[in-house]
Amino acid sequence: GAGVSQSPSNKVTEKGKDVELRCDPISGHTALYWYRQRLGQGLEFLIYFQGNSAPDKSGLPSDRFSAERTGESVSTLTIQRTQQEDSAVYLCASSLGNRNEQFFGPGTRLTVL
Amino acid sequence: AQSVAQPEDQVNVAEGNPLTVKCTYSVSGNPYLFWYVQYPNRGLQFLLKYITGDNLVKGSYGFEAEFNKSQTSFHLKKPSALVSDSALYFCAVRAYRDYGNNRLAFGKGNQVVVIP
Numbered sequence: 001g002a003g004v005s006q007s008p009s010n011k012v013t014e015k016g017k018d019v020e021l022r023c024d025p026i027s028g029h030t031a032l033y034w035y036r037q038r039l040g041q042g043l044e045f046l047i048y049f050q051g052n053s054a055p056d057k058s059g060l061p062s063d064r065f066s067a068e069r070t071g072e073s074v075s076t077l078t079i080q081r082t083q084q085e086d087s088a089v090y091l092c093a094s095s096l097g098n099r100n101e102q103f104f105g106p107g108t109r110l111t112v113l
Numbered sequence: 114a115q116s117v118a119q120p121e122d123q124v125n126v127a128e129g130n131p132l133t134v135k136c137t138y139s140v141s142g143n144p145y146l147f148w149y150v151q152y153p154n155r156g157l158q159f160l161l162k163y164i165t166g167d168n169l170v171k172g173s174y175g176f177e178a179e180f181n182k183s184q185t186s187f188h189l190k191k192p193s194a195l196v197s198d199s200a201l202y203f204c205a206v207r208a209y210r211d212y213g214n215n216r217l218a219f220g221k222g223n224q225v226v227v228i229p
Contacts, residue, residue: 033216091156
């Protein structure tokens, strides 16, 4: 079946602009995660959605970052007033509940000039 | 808070030789442990996991990993490496619980280079 998809695959933007990244999880997966991967580093947790529960936003690095999820489907990660240090690959993952392995999308490579 | 250490930046191995990628972890209580592989310009792919039961777990592509509670380790192994195994490998851990965030703590990754 279809895996996790993300769009766009690449995004180049100017400092100060807003960007919106999209994630389509695997159908039926109730849990959805956003991570950030800086060059040469591991994954950094950003935010977690589980069903209709309030999201865990504890990993968001600043108030410029926000995310939404519509039910158990699409999620968008928004970065306002982008800075150069926001340049990274943003990965989305979904899982069937919170006890199972996460399946990752291909990521969106964000470059802030 | 949980954490993972992958002490080597890069692992070089000749094709056909055994491959080992090291991982040690820190977590409160019992761990869930995972290995993921990342090929160039692609997302992470799940390889295997340890939840409970046998300490030796087998996963995709001939990989296996051994959970060692006393050494808090979960090293990834493959008896005979292939050139196509060249990739970035991540170890991850979360605490064992039935509620809340399945947040994974990832190591920084190990680049594996298999030399023909």
